[in-house]
Amino acid sequence: MEGGGTVTCGSWIKRPENVNLVVLGKSSRASSSPSVLEIFSFDPKTTSVYTSPLVTYVFDESEGDPMTIAVNPSGDDFVCSTTNGGCKLFEVYGGATDINLLAKKMPPLQDAGPQKCLSFSVDGSRFAAGGVDGHLRIMHWPSLRIILDEPKAHKSVLDMDFSLDSEFLATTSTDGSARIWKTEDGVAWTFLTRNSDEKIELCRFSKDGTKPFLFCTVQRGDKALLAVYDISTWNKIGHKRLLRKPASVLSISLDGKYLAMGSKDGDICVVDVKKMEINHWSKRLHLGTSIALVEFCPTQRVVLTASKEWGAMITKLTVPADWKEWQIYSLLLALFLASAVVFYIFFENSDSFWNFPVVRNQHGGPKIESILRDPQSSDDQNMWNAFDPLDM
Numbered sequence: 475m476e477g478g479g480t481v482t483c484g485s486w487i488k489r490p491e492n493v494n495l496v497v498l499g500k501s502s503r504a505s506s507s508p509s510v511l512e513i514f515s516f517d518p519k520t521t522s523v524y525t526s527p528l529v530t531y532v533f534d535e536s537e538g539d540p541m542t543i544a545v546n547p548s549g550d551d552f553v554c555s556t557t558n559g560g561c562k563l564f565e566v567y568g569g570a571t572d573i574n575l576l577a578k579k580m581p582p583l584q585d586a587g588p589q590k591c592l593s594f595s596v597d598g599s600r601f602a603a604g605g606v607d608g609h610l611r612i613m614h615w616p617s618l619r620i621i622l623d624e625p626k627a628h629k630s631v632l633d634m635d636f637s638l639d640s641e642f643l644a645t646t647s648t649d650g651s652a653r654i655w656k657t658e659d660g661v662a663w664t665f666l667t668r669n670s671d672e673k674i675e676l677c678r679f680s681k682d683g684t685k686p687f688l689f690c691t692v693q694r695g696d697k698a699l700l701a702v703y704d705i706s707t708w709n710k711i712g713h714k715r716l717l718r719k720p721a722s723v724l725s726i727s728l729d730g731k732y733l734a735m736g737s738k739d740g741d742i743c744v745v746d747v748k749k750m751e752i753n754h755w756s757k758r759l760h761l762g763t764s765i766a767l768v769e770f771c772p773t774q775r776v777v778l779t780a781s782k783e784w785g786a787m788i789t790k791l792t793v794p795a796d797w798k799e800w801q802i803y804s805l806l807l808a809l810f811l812a813s814a815v816v817f818y819i820f821f822e823n824s825d826s827f828w829n830f831p832v833v834r835n836q837h838g839g840p841k842i843e844s845i846l847r848d849p850q851s852s853d854d855q856n857m858w859n860a861f862d863p864l865d866m
Contacts, residue, residue, distance in 0.1 A: 479507050481766075481780045483542045487513070488549045488772040493570045496523050496778060498786055499540025499554060509533040509540060511554060511564070513573055521776050521790045528573045531564070544592035544601070546615070553580065553601070555589035561603065582611065582618050590631050595640035596681070600657050602643055604631025610645060612660055622660030627653065633724070637679045637686065637705065644677045644688055652677060652690065654708060664708050671695055676721055679705070682730030682747065687711075689733060691721040700735075700745075714750055717743050725777075727770040732793065734777055736765030742779060744791055753793045760784045 479500030487495040494516040502509045512527035533540065538558030545552040551565045561583035565576040583589065583603055591604035594615065601615045610627035613620050628647035635644050642663065643655045650673030652666040666688075668674055676691040688703040692713065698720050701713040716735070723736040732753070733745040740760035746753045759765075763783035770777055775791040 479510065480782050481785045482540050482782070483554075484767055484778060484780050484786055485543045485545045485552070485769055486516075486772055486778060487545050487552065487566060488547075489566075489570065490549070491570075492518075492773050494518070494771060494773060495528070495573065496786070496788075497543060497545070497552065498780070499543060501539035508535065509538070509556075511540060511575070513566075513575070515571070516771070516788075518774060521774065521788060523786075523788055528571070529575055531575050531577060534559075537562075541588055542590065542592050544594055546594050547596060547598045551616075553583075553592050553603075555583075555592055555603070557588050560584045560586045561589055561592070580618065582613060582620060586611070591634045591645075593634050593636060593643075595636040595657070596638055597640050600636065600640055602634055602636070602657075604628070604634050604645060606630055608647070610655075612643060612655065612657055621657065622655065624660075624662075633676045635678050637688075638681050638683065638730075639686075642679075642705065644679065646674050646677050646690070650674055650693075666690070666703060666708060667710060668692070669694070674701075676724035678724050678726040678733065680730055680747065681726055681728065689724070689726070691717075691724055691735065693720060700733075700750075716745055716750075716752055717741070722764045723766065723768050725768045725770060728772050732770070732775075732791075734768045734770065736768045736779065738764040740765060740781065740784075742768055742777070742789070744777070744793060746793075754791045756789055759787065759789065 479502055481498055482501050483499040485497055487497055489495060496514045496516055498512050500510050511531040513529050514523045514527050516523050536558060537556045539556060541555045541557055543552055543554050551563060553561050553563055555561045561580045563578040563580045568574045586605060588606045589603045590606050593602050599615055600612060602612045604610050608626060608628040608630050610624045610631060612622040630648040632646045632648050640657060643657050646652045652674040654663040656663050666674060671694055673693045674690050675693060678689050680687040686705045688705055690701045692699045692701045698717055699713040700716050701710055704711050717737055719737045721735045722738045725734045731747055733747055734742060736742045740758050740763055742756045742759055742765060743752050744754035759779060760781040763781045765779055765781050767780040768777055775793050777789050779789060780786040
Protein backbone atom coordinates (compact mmCIF):
# COMPACT_ATOMS: atom_id res chain seq x y z
CA MET A 475 0.00 0.00 0.00
CA GLU A 476 1.69 3.09 -1.26
CA GLY A 477 1.79 6.55 0.22
CA GLY A 478 3.61 8.33 3.00
CA GLY A 479 2.55 8.81 6.59
CA THR A 480 2.01 6.49 9.53
CA VAL A 481 -1.06 4.25 9.64
CA THR A 482 -3.10 5.25 12.70
CA CYS A 483 -6.44 3.50 12.10
CA GLY A 484 -8.34 1.45 9.56
CA SER A 485 -11.19 -0.92 8.85
CA TRP A 486 -12.92 -3.07 6.24
CA ILE A 487 -15.81 -1.74 4.17
CA LYS A 488 -18.23 -4.38 2.89
CA ARG A 489 -19.86 -3.24 -0.32
CA PRO A 490 -22.61 -4.91 -2.39
CA GLU A 491 -21.91 -8.23 -4.16
CA ASN A 492 -19.32 -9.23 -1.52
CA VAL A 493 -16.86 -6.55 -2.60
CA ASN A 494 -14.50 -5.67 0.26
CA LEU A 495 -12.50 -2.48 0.56
CA VAL A 496 -9.91 -1.35 3.09
CA VAL A 497 -9.92 2.18 4.49
CA LEU A 498 -6.80 3.47 6.25
CA GLY A 499 -6.12 6.67 8.15
CA LYS A 500 -2.57 8.01 7.92
CA SER A 501 -0.95 10.77 9.94
CA SER A 502 1.52 13.33 8.69
CA ARG A 503 4.00 12.97 11.55
CA ALA A 504 6.38 10.59 9.83
CA SER A 505 6.55 12.50 6.54
CA SER A 506 5.91 15.83 4.92
CA SER A 507 2.67 14.59 3.38
CA PRO A 508 -0.66 15.69 4.90
CA SER A 509 -2.93 13.48 6.96
CA VAL A 510 -5.18 11.42 4.68
CA LEU A 511 -7.83 8.74 4.39
CA GLU A 512 -7.18 6.19 1.66
CA ILE A 513 -9.47 3.44 0.35
CA PHE A 514 -7.91 0.37 -1.27
CA SER A 515 -9.39 -2.48 -3.27
CA PHE A 516 -9.06 -6.02 -1.88
CA ASP A 517 -8.38 -8.99 -4.17
CA PRO A 518 -10.10 -12.10 -2.72
CA LYS A 519 -8.17 -14.49 -4.99
CA THR A 520 -4.73 -13.41 -3.78
CA THR A 521 -6.02 -12.19 -0.37
CA SER A 522 -4.07 -8.98 -0.84
CA VAL A 523 -4.71 -5.27 -1.16
CA TYR A 524 -3.81 -3.31 -4.27
CA THR A 525 -0.91 -0.92 -3.79
CA SER A 526 -2.57 2.21 -5.18
CA PRO A 527 -5.63 3.71 -3.46
CA LEU A 528 -8.95 4.03 -5.25
CA VAL A 529 -9.64 7.36 -3.60
CA THR A 530 -7.84 9.68 -1.18
CA TYR A 531 -9.25 12.30 1.14
CA VAL A 532 -6.88 14.96 2.49
CA PHE A 533 -7.54 16.40 5.94
CA ASP A 534 -7.18 20.06 6.68
CA GLU A 535 -4.13 20.77 8.81
CA SER A 536 -6.34 22.18 11.58
CA GLU A 537 -8.18 18.84 11.90
CA GLY A 538 -5.07 16.97 12.99
CA ASP A 539 -4.51 13.26 12.42
CA PRO A 540 -7.11 10.49 12.05
CA MET A 541 -7.52 8.51 15.30
CA THR A 542 -10.16 5.85 14.80
CA ILE A 543 -12.68 4.69 12.20
CA ALA A 544 -16.07 2.99 12.54
CA VAL A 545 -17.82 1.67 9.43
CA ASN A 546 -21.59 1.31 9.20
CA PRO A 547 -22.51 -2.38 8.60
CA SER A 548 -24.34 -1.26 5.45
CA GLY A 549 -21.01 -0.15 3.96
CA ASP A 550 -22.55 3.11 2.80
CA ASP A 551 -20.81 5.42 5.27
CA PHE A 552 -18.26 5.60 8.07
CA VAL A 553 -17.16 7.98 10.80
CA CYS A 554 -13.59 9.09 11.44
CA SER A 555 -12.32 10.81 14.59
CA THR A 556 -9.38 13.21 14.42
CA THR A 557 -7.01 14.54 17.06
CA ASN A 558 -8.20 18.15 16.74
CA GLY A 559 -11.41 18.29 14.75
CA GLY A 560 -13.87 15.96 16.48
CA CYS A 561 -15.61 13.53 14.08
CA LYS A 562 -16.43 13.67 10.42
CA LEU A 563 -18.93 11.56 8.44
CA PHE A 564 -17.96 10.09 5.07
CA GLU A 565 -20.48 8.73 2.58
CA VAL A 566 -19.20 6.00 0.24
CA TYR A 567 -20.72 5.78 -3.22
CA GLY A 568 -19.86 4.38 -6.63
CA GLY A 569 -18.97 0.96 -8.02
CA ALA A 570 -16.17 -1.45 -7.12
CA THR A 571 -13.55 0.45 -9.13
CA ASP A 572 -14.89 4.02 -9.08
CA ILE A 573 -15.38 4.62 -5.35
CA ASN A 574 -15.89 8.19 -4.18
CA LEU A 575 -16.13 9.89 -0.77
CA LEU A 576 -18.37 12.71 0.34
CA ALA A 577 -17.30 14.35 3.61
CA LYS A 578 -20.00 15.76 5.88
CA LYS A 579 -20.12 17.45 9.25
CA MET A 580 -21.48 15.68 12.34
CA PRO A 581 -23.01 18.40 14.54
CA PRO A 582 -23.17 16.31 17.78
CA LEU A 583 -19.46 15.43 17.47
CA GLN A 584 -18.07 18.23 15.36
CA ASP A 585 -16.22 19.89 18.25
CA ALA A 586 -16.31 17.02 20.73
CA GLY A 587 -12.56 16.63 20.92
CA PRO A 588 -10.55 13.43 20.37
CA GLN A 589 -12.69 10.28 20.43
CA LYS A 590 -10.80 7.13 21.41
CA CYS A 591 -13.60 4.72 20.46
CA LEU A 592 -16.30 4.73 17.79
CA SER A 593 -18.77 1.91 17.22
CA PHE A 594 -21.91 1.05 15.23
CA SER A 595 -24.46 -1.46 16.46
CA VAL A 596 -24.73 -4.70 14.48
CA ASP A 597 -27.95 -3.58 12.78
CA GLY A 598 -26.58 -0.09 12.10
CA SER A 599 -29.38 1.63 14.03
CA ARG A 600 -27.19 3.10 16.79
CA PHE A 601 -23.81 4.77 17.03
CA ALA A 602 -21.60 5.39 20.06
CA ALA A 603 -18.55 7.55 20.67
CA GLY A 604 -16.26 7.44 23.68
CA GLY A 605 -13.90 10.34 24.29
CA VAL A 606 -10.40 10.51 25.66
CA ASP A 607 -11.98 12.80 28.29
CA GLY A 608 -14.38 10.02 29.40
CA HIS A 609 -17.42 11.52 27.69
CA LEU A 610 -19.81 8.88 26.29
CA ARG A 611 -22.46 9.54 23.66
CA ILE A 612 -25.02 7.12 22.21
CA MET A 613 -27.24 8.24 19.35
CA HIS A 614 -29.75 6.94 16.83
CA TRP A 615 -28.48 6.43 13.29
CA PRO A 616 -28.79 8.08 10.84
CA SER A 617 -30.86 10.80 12.58
CA LEU A 618 -28.08 11.46 15.15
CA ARG A 619 -30.75 11.97 17.79
CA ILE A 620 -29.05 11.75 21.19
CA ILE A 621 -29.93 8.79 23.42
CA LEU A 622 -27.19 9.32 26.02
CA ASP A 623 -24.84 12.23 26.66
CA GLU A 624 -22.77 11.39 29.75
CA PRO A 625 -19.71 13.59 30.31
CA LYS A 626 -18.42 11.53 33.26
CA ALA A 627 -19.01 7.98 32.07
CA HIS A 628 -15.35 7.07 32.63
CA LYS A 629 -12.02 8.55 33.51
CA SER A 630 -11.08 7.94 29.87
CA VAL A 631 -12.86 5.54 27.52
CA LEU A 632 -10.60 2.66 26.46
CA ASP A 633 -12.86 0.31 24.48
CA MET A 634 -16.52 -0.37 23.63
CA ASP A 635 -18.82 -2.80 21.84
CA PHE A 636 -22.53 -3.32 21.11
CA SER A 637 -24.30 -6.60 21.84
CA LEU A 638 -25.61 -8.66 18.93
CA ASP A 639 -29.21 -7.51 19.51
CA SER A 640 -28.07 -3.87 19.97
CA GLU A 641 -29.70 -3.82 23.42
CA PHE A 642 -26.50 -3.22 25.42
CA LEU A 643 -23.29 -1.26 25.08
CA ALA A 644 -20.21 -2.32 27.05
CA THR A 645 -17.52 0.28 27.77
CA THR A 646 -14.17 0.03 29.53
CA SER A 647 -11.99 2.67 31.14
CA THR A 648 -8.30 3.33 31.56
CA ASP A 649 -8.80 2.92 35.32
CA GLY A 650 -9.76 -0.75 34.87
CA SER A 651 -13.52 -0.46 35.32
CA ALA A 652 -16.21 -1.57 32.88
CA ARG A 653 -19.85 -0.49 32.57
CA ILE A 654 -22.94 -1.76 30.78
CA TRP A 655 -25.48 0.64 29.27
CA LYS A 656 -29.00 0.11 27.93
CA THR A 657 -28.99 1.58 24.43
CA GLU A 658 -32.75 2.07 24.16
CA ASP A 659 -32.88 4.78 26.81
CA GLY A 660 -29.22 5.29 27.76
CA VAL A 661 -29.62 3.98 31.31
CA ALA A 662 -26.44 2.96 33.13
CA TRP A 663 -27.28 -0.72 33.74
CA THR A 664 -24.41 -2.12 35.82
CA PHE A 665 -20.67 -2.30 36.52
CA LEU A 666 -18.84 -5.53 35.72
CA THR A 667 -17.49 -7.21 38.83
CA ARG A 668 -13.73 -7.53 39.25
CA ASN A 669 -11.21 -8.27 41.95
CA SER A 670 -9.19 -5.48 43.53
CA ASP A 671 -6.06 -6.57 41.65
CA GLU A 672 -7.81 -6.81 38.26
CA LYS A 673 -8.10 -4.29 35.44
CA ILE A 674 -10.67 -4.86 32.70
CA GLU A 675 -9.23 -3.47 29.49
CA LEU A 676 -10.88 -4.60 26.22
CA CYS A 677 -14.35 -6.00 25.50
CA ARG A 678 -16.32 -7.78 22.76
CA PHE A 679 -19.77 -9.35 22.81
CA SER A 680 -20.31 -12.80 21.30
CA LYS A 681 -21.80 -12.63 17.81
CA ASP A 682 -22.68 -16.22 16.89
CA GLY A 683 -26.34 -15.98 17.93
CA THR A 684 -26.18 -18.72 20.59
CA LYS A 685 -25.91 -18.11 24.34
CA PRO A 686 -24.75 -14.48 24.68
CA PHE A 687 -21.46 -13.72 26.43
CA LEU A 688 -19.17 -10.76 26.91
CA PHE A 689 -15.45 -11.39 26.45
CA CYS A 690 -13.01 -9.11 28.25
CA THR A 691 -9.25 -8.99 28.45
CA VAL A 692 -8.25 -8.68 32.10
CA GLN A 693 -4.86 -7.84 33.55
CA ARG A 694 -4.35 -9.45 36.96
CA GLY A 695 -0.95 -8.34 38.17
CA ASP A 696 1.45 -9.63 35.53
CA LYS A 697 -1.04 -12.21 34.21
CA ALA A 698 -3.08 -11.53 31.09
CA LEU A 699 -6.45 -13.31 31.01
CA LEU A 700 -9.47 -13.57 28.76
CA ALA A 701 -12.56 -13.48 31.00
CA VAL A 702 -16.10 -14.49 30.03
CA TYR A 703 -19.25 -12.88 31.47
CA ASP A 704 -22.79 -14.25 31.20
CA ILE A 705 -24.89 -11.28 30.10
CA SER A 706 -28.07 -12.66 31.65
CA THR A 707 -26.53 -12.05 35.11
CA TRP A 708 -23.38 -10.07 34.23
CA ASN A 709 -21.41 -12.45 36.43
CA LYS A 710 -18.00 -13.73 35.43
CA ILE A 711 -18.26 -17.45 34.65
CA GLY A 712 -14.59 -18.17 33.93
CA HIS A 713 -11.32 -17.10 32.40
CA LYS A 714 -8.45 -18.56 30.40
CA ARG A 715 -4.85 -17.64 29.65
CA LEU A 716 -4.48 -17.58 25.89
CA LEU A 717 -2.29 -14.76 24.60
CA ARG A 718 -0.27 -14.88 27.87
CA LYS A 719 0.82 -11.27 27.45
CA PRO A 720 -0.95 -7.89 27.64
CA ALA A 721 -3.36 -7.34 24.76
CA SER A 722 -3.49 -4.04 22.90
CA VAL A 723 -6.54 -4.81 20.77
CA LEU A 724 -9.46 -7.29 20.72
CA SER A 725 -11.72 -8.14 17.78
CA ILE A 726 -14.42 -10.68 16.85
CA SER A 727 -15.36 -12.06 13.44
CA LEU A 728 -18.65 -11.11 11.84
CA ASP A 729 -20.09 -14.61 12.36
CA GLY A 730 -18.79 -14.77 15.93
CA LYS A 731 -16.71 -17.92 15.42
CA TYR A 732 -13.34 -16.36 16.16
CA LEU A 733 -11.77 -13.84 18.53
CA ALA A 734 -8.50 -12.09 17.67
CA MET A 735 -6.08 -10.48 20.09
CA GLY A 736 -3.10 -8.33 19.26
CA SER A 737 -0.25 -7.93 21.73
CA LYS A 738 1.82 -4.94 22.72
CA ASP A 739 4.95 -6.53 21.20
CA GLY A 740 3.59 -7.40 17.76
CA ASP A 741 1.93 -10.85 18.04
CA ILE A 742 -1.62 -11.81 17.11
CA CYS A 743 -3.57 -14.92 18.06
CA VAL A 744 -6.96 -16.09 16.81
CA VAL A 745 -9.17 -18.11 19.16
CA ASP A 746 -11.95 -20.58 18.32
CA VAL A 747 -14.82 -19.25 20.46
CA LYS A 748 -16.58 -22.60 20.99
CA LYS A 749 -13.44 -24.45 22.06
CA MET A 750 -11.64 -21.45 23.56
CA GLU A 751 -8.46 -22.67 21.90
CA ILE A 752 -5.93 -20.85 19.73
CA ASN A 753 -6.29 -21.79 16.04
CA HIS A 754 -3.83 -19.30 14.58
CA TRP A 755 -0.77 -17.56 15.98
CA SER A 756 1.38 -15.04 14.13
CA LYS A 757 4.39 -14.22 16.29
CA ARG A 758 6.40 -11.06 15.68
CA LEU A 759 4.02 -10.04 12.91
CA HIS A 760 4.65 -6.39 13.85
CA LEU A 761 7.99 -6.97 15.51
CA GLY A 762 8.59 -5.00 18.69
CA THR A 763 5.64 -2.63 18.40
CA SER A 764 2.11 -2.51 19.76
CA ILE A 765 -0.60 -3.64 17.37
CA ALA A 766 -3.18 -0.87 17.05
CA LEU A 767 -5.68 -2.66 14.82
CA VAL A 768 -6.98 -6.18 14.18
CA GLU A 769 -10.07 -6.43 11.98
CA PHE A 770 -11.62 -9.55 10.43
CA CYS A 771 -12.52 -9.49 6.75
CA PRO A 772 -16.34 -9.66 6.43
CA THR A 773 -16.33 -12.56 3.93
CA GLN A 774 -13.00 -14.40 4.28
CA ARG A 775 -10.73 -15.79 7.01
CA VAL A 776 -8.34 -12.87 6.64
CA VAL A 777 -7.40 -10.13 9.11
CA LEU A 778 -6.24 -6.56 8.67
CA THR A 779 -3.60 -5.50 11.20
CA ALA A 780 -1.76 -2.23 11.64
CA SER A 781 0.93 -0.64 13.78
CA LYS A 782 2.72 2.69 13.69
CA GLU A 783 6.07 1.06 13.00
CA TRP A 784 5.14 -1.46 10.30
CA GLY A 785 1.97 0.00 8.79
CA ALA A 786 -0.93 -2.14 7.56
CA MET A 787 -0.76 -5.86 6.75
CA ILE A 788 -3.16 -8.49 5.44
CA THR A 789 -2.79 -11.97 7.00
CA LYS A 790 -4.53 -15.14 5.84
CA LEU A 791 -5.55 -17.24 8.84
CA THR A 792 -4.64 -20.89 9.24
CA VAL A 793 -8.03 -21.96 10.57
CA PRO A 794 -10.33 -24.80 9.42
CA ALA A 795 -11.99 -24.00 6.10
CA ASP A 796 -15.63 -22.98 6.19
CA TRP A 797 -18.29 -24.79 4.21
CA LYS A 798 -19.12 -22.84 1.07
CA GLU A 799 -22.70 -22.52 -0.16
CA TRP A 800 -22.16 -24.75 -3.21
CA GLN A 801 -20.57 -27.42 -1.01
CA ILE A 802 -23.63 -27.46 1.25
CA TYR A 803 -25.98 -27.84 -1.73
CA SER A 804 -23.77 -30.59 -3.18
CA LEU A 805 -23.90 -32.47 0.11
CA LEU A 806 -27.69 -32.16 0.28
CA LEU A 807 -27.98 -33.41 -3.32
CA ALA A 808 -25.70 -36.38 -2.57
CA LEU A 809 -27.78 -37.27 0.49
CA PHE A 810 -30.97 -37.08 -1.56
CA LEU A 811 -29.56 -39.35 -4.28
CA ALA A 812 -28.27 -41.82 -1.69
CA SER A 813 -31.71 -41.90 -0.06
CA ALA A 814 -33.32 -42.54 -3.44
CA VAL A 815 -30.97 -45.47 -4.12
CA VAL A 816 -31.62 -47.00 -0.69
CA PHE A 817 -35.38 -46.64 -1.21
CA TYR A 818 -35.17 -48.31 -4.63
CA ILE A 819 -33.19 -51.27 -3.25
CA PHE A 820 -35.64 -51.65 -0.38
CA PHE A 821 -38.58 -51.48 -2.79
CA GLU A 822 -37.17 -54.16 -5.07
CA ASN A 823 -36.52 -56.57 -2.20
CA SER A 824 -39.51 -56.00 0.05
CA ASP A 825 -42.92 -57.75 0.33
CA SER A 826 -44.88 -54.60 0.10
CA PHE A 827 -48.54 -54.31 -0.78
CA TRP A 828 -47.64 -53.20 -4.28
CA ASN A 829 -45.07 -55.93 -4.78
CA PHE A 830 -46.73 -58.93 -3.06
CA PRO A 831 -45.22 -62.25 -4.17
CA VAL A 832 -47.47 -64.31 -6.47
CA VAL A 833 -48.21 -67.87 -5.26
CA ARG A 834 -49.83 -70.20 -7.82
CA ASN A 835 -50.28 -73.26 -5.62
CA GLN A 836 -50.38 -73.01 -1.88
CA HIS A 837 -50.68 -76.51 -0.40
CA GLY A 838 -52.23 -77.16 2.97
CA GLY A 839 -54.95 -74.50 2.77
CA PRO A 840 -58.33 -74.06 1.15
CA LYS A 841 -58.62 -72.45 -2.23
CA ILE A 842 -59.98 -68.96 -2.45
CA GLU A 843 -63.04 -70.20 -4.32
CA SER A 844 -64.10 -72.46 -1.47
CA ILE A 845 -63.79 -69.60 0.96
CA LEU A 846 -65.74 -67.08 -1.04
CA ARG A 847 -68.28 -69.37 -2.78
CA ASP A 848 -71.70 -69.99 -1.32
CA PRO A 849 -72.46 -73.67 -2.19
CA GLN A 850 -76.23 -73.00 -1.97
CA SER A 851 -76.12 -70.45 -4.75
CA SER A 852 -75.67 -71.64 -8.30
CA ASP A 853 -75.68 -68.03 -9.49
CA ASP A 854 -72.67 -67.31 -7.31
CA GLN A 855 -70.96 -70.38 -8.68
CA ASN A 856 -71.53 -69.24 -12.20
CA MET A 857 -70.28 -65.81 -11.27
CA TRP A 858 -66.95 -67.06 -9.90
CA ASN A 859 -66.54 -69.46 -12.81
CA ALA A 860 -66.67 -66.48 -15.14
CA PHE A 861 -63.21 -65.37 -13.87
CA ASP A 862 -59.88 -67.03 -13.74
CA PRO A 863 -58.72 -68.33 -10.37
CA LEU A 864 -57.85 -65.39 -8.11
CA ASP A 865 -54.25 -65.35 -6.90
CA MET A 866 -53.15 -63.26 -3.98
